Amino acid sequence: MHNIVYVLLRRIHVPLIVLVCVYSISVLGFVLIPGMDNEGKPWDMGFFHAFYFVSFLGTTIGLGEIPYPFTDAQRLWATISIYGTVLAWLYGIGTALSLLQDPPFQSVLRMNAFRRAVNLISEPFYLVCGYGDTGSTLVRALSEAGYRSVVIEVDQSRIIALELEDLGMPVPGLCANAAEPEILAMAGLMRSNCAGVIALTNVDDVNLNVAITAKLLRPRLDTTARAESRSVEANMLSFGTNQVLNPFDTFAGRLALALHSPGMFLLYEWMTAVPHEPLREPLFPPHGRWILCGYGRFGKAVYERLLAEDVQVTVIEATPDITNAPPGTISGSGAEAVTLLEAGIKDAVGIVAGTDNDANNLSIIMTARELNPDLFMVARQN
Numbered sequence: 463m464h465n466i467v468y469v470l471l472r473r474i475h476v477p478l479i480v481l482v483c484v485y486s487i488s489v490l491g492f493v494l495i496p497g498m499d500n501e502g503k504p505w506d507m508g509f510f511h512a513f514y515f516v517s518f519l520g521t522t523i524g525l526g527e528i529p530y531p532f533t534d535a536q537r538l539w540a541t542i543s544i545y546g547t548v549l550a551w552l553y554g555i556g557t558a559l560s561l562l563q564d565p566p567f568q569s570v571l572r573m574n575a576f577r578r579a580v581n582l583i584s585e586p587f588y589l590v591c592g593y594g595d596t597g598s599t600l601v602r603a604l605s606e607a608g609y610r611s612v613v614i615e616v617d618q619s620r621i622i623a624l625e626l627e628d629l630g631m632p633v634p635g636l637c638a639n640a641a642e643p644e645i646l647a648m649a650g651l652m653r654s655n656c657a658g659v660i661a662l663t664n665v666d667d668v669n670l671n672v673a674i675t676a677k678l679l680r681p682r683l684d685t686t687a688r689a690e691s692r693s694v695e696a697n698m699l700s701f702g703t704n705q706v707l708n709p710f711d712t713f714a715g716r717l718a719l720a721l722h723s724p725g726m727f728l729l730y731e732w733m734t735a736v737p738h739e740p741l742r743e744p745l746f747p748p749h750g751r752w753i754l755c756g757y758g759r760f761g762k763a764v765y766e767r768l769l770a771e772d773v774q775v776t777v778i779e780a781t782p783d784i785t786n787a788p789p790g791t792i793s794g795s796g797a798e799a800v801t802l803l804e805a806g807i808k809d810a811v812g813i814v815a816g817t818d819n820d821a822n823n824l825s826i827i828m829t830a831r832e833l834n835p836d837l838f839m840v841a842r843q844n
Contacts, residue, residue, distance in 0.1 A: 469570050473561045477554035484550040488516045488543040495539055499530050515540075520547030572636065573648070579634035580650045585610055589649050589656055591640035591672050592663035593620045595843075596688070596709075598627070599736055600660065605629040606737045609657075612649050614640040616663070641671035643679070651679060658684035666694040673703045690759055714763040717840065721747050721771045747838050750811030753778065755796030755826050757785045760816045760842055776805045780817075797825040802833055812838035820844050 492512035499505040507515075515528060519540065532540065561567055587610035590597055597613070601624070604611045613635040615621050624635040638645045640663060650656050659680075661672035666689055673687040686705045689695040698706045720727040728744045735741065752768060754761055757779040765788070768775045778796040779787045794801035796815065807813070813830045815823035823841045830837055 466567075466570050466574060469567050470561070473564065473567065474554070474557050477550075477557045481550045481554050484546045485513075485516055485520065488519075488539075488547060489513050491539045491543065492516065492536065495535050496533070497530060497536055498533055505530060516543060516547065519543055520551060573638075576634050576636040577648055579632065580612055580648070580653070583610055583612070583634075583650070583653075584655065586655050586657040587612055587650065589614070589646070589651060589659045591615075591646075591659070591661045591668070592688075593617075593624055593635065594662065594664060597662045598623070600662065601633060602627070602629060603736050605631055605633065614638055614645060614649055616640070639668070641668045643675045646672065646675055647679075651676065651683075656680070656683065658686065661685075661687040663688070666691050670694055670698060673698050674701065677701055677703065708763075710760040710763040713760075714767040717747065717764060718767040718771050720745050721749065721768075721773065748811040749773065751776065751806065751809060752812040752814065753796075753802070753805050753807060753810045753830075754814045754816060755779075755823075756815070756817035756842075757782070757787045757791065758816070758818055760818075761785075761814075764814055764816060776810070778802075778805055795822055795826075797822050797829060799829055799833060802826075802830055807833045807837075810834065810837060812840070814840040814842075816840075816842045818842075818844055 489509060489512040492507050492515060493509055495507075497505045497507055511528060520543075527536075527540075588604060589612050590601055590604075591614045593601065593613050593615035597615070598620075601611050601613060610631060611633055613621070613624055613633060615624070615635060615637060616639055618637040621635045621637045624633060627633075634649075636645070636649065640646065640661070646659075651659065659672060659676040661669035663669055663672075669687045669689060673685050676683055676685045681702070685703050686707065687698050687703055688707050688709065689698055690708065690710060692708070695706045695708055716727065716730070719730065724744055724746050728742070731742050751774040753776050754765055754768070755778045757765065757777050761777070761779070762785075765775055765777065777787055777791040778794055778801055779785055779791050780793070780795045782791045782793055792801060792805050794804075795817065796802060796805075807830055813826070815826040815830075817823055817826070820843060823843075827839050827841050830839065
């Protein structure tokens with residue numbers, strides 16, 4: 463509320479000063495200009511009558527001349543005051559309307575509304591930082607399970623999507639940087655009914671800052687964080703983060719599980735599926751030679767797991783020198799038929815399109831399917 467008043471006064475202080483000055487001059491003019499009563503005797507208007515007259519004069523109500531008919535001088539001053547007060551009001555109202563569209567003022571209003579919504583939560587809730595694909599799925603699952611949640615997301619379009627989502631219970635959301643401790647505190651980190659903090663942004667540094675802040679301010683609070691880098695993952699675990707999820711290692715582990723125990727993989731998928739999601743059909747990844755396109759963080763995780771399952775892997779990488787690709791790596795993006803043929807796509811049993819570009823991954827899959835329709839195909843969605 464303090465911020466709202468401060469921004470409001472800072473933006474409309476000039477119109478207020480203009481309005482006060484116009485009213486003061488108009489009132490003073492009516493006090494100083496002599497009038498005449500019904501008997502023709504001189505009569506001076508007091509400040510109360512002058513202020514009363516100027517008040518309904520400025521709002522164009524027009525109740526008439528009080529308490530006696532005006533002299534010509536008073537009517538001339540009334541005419542000047544009419545235009546002066548009306549223009550002052552138009553200026554003030556226009557400024558106030560433009561203030562409602564002012565981004566900083568809108569931001570303050572949203573923050574105060576968000577703070578009030580969080581303070582009204584009396585039951586346990588989870589603080590979710592990041593409302594991308596993973597965050598939105600998690601918030602919906604929590605809502606369907608009867609758990610409240612609060613969302614911080616840096617992308618305003620995702621907050622709008624949250625507001626339009628039919629979740630069954632209100633989920634307060636704020637467009638802000640979750641790495642800032644004051645934002646986390648505003649989102650309810652210090653409240654006793656905050657059951658946990660979950661950092662799911664697509665930036666490792668932000669997730670690291672969220673985990674550090676949560677552990678410093680609430681050491682016993684359950685903290686879960688996403689980390690795409692193993693160094694960041696080790697850093698998070700070093701100061702007591704309860705659970706760190708590496709999406710690349712997680713997927714690679716599930717692919718390895720599907721290779722050696724398809725039944726166990728299917729049971730795991732069923733047990734950990736989002737509520738009300740249709741159950742998947744069994745997958746049976748074939749054993750043989752696989753082609754891996756992309757040797758970044760995702761590709762490295764998949765490569766290590768495939769080798770651990772005694773699967774032969776041929777790697778295709780656009781920048782093998784930079785990514786320290788293994789010997790025998792074929793240089794290229796994998797989207798070209800020539801590169802796939804050089805990697806032996808005709809004799810391969812499976813392909814993983816694991817680059818950091820969704821369009822390239824789709825192109826790789828489509829080209830590979832044309833060359834070998836029997837391939838088991840895996841594509842990464844960024």
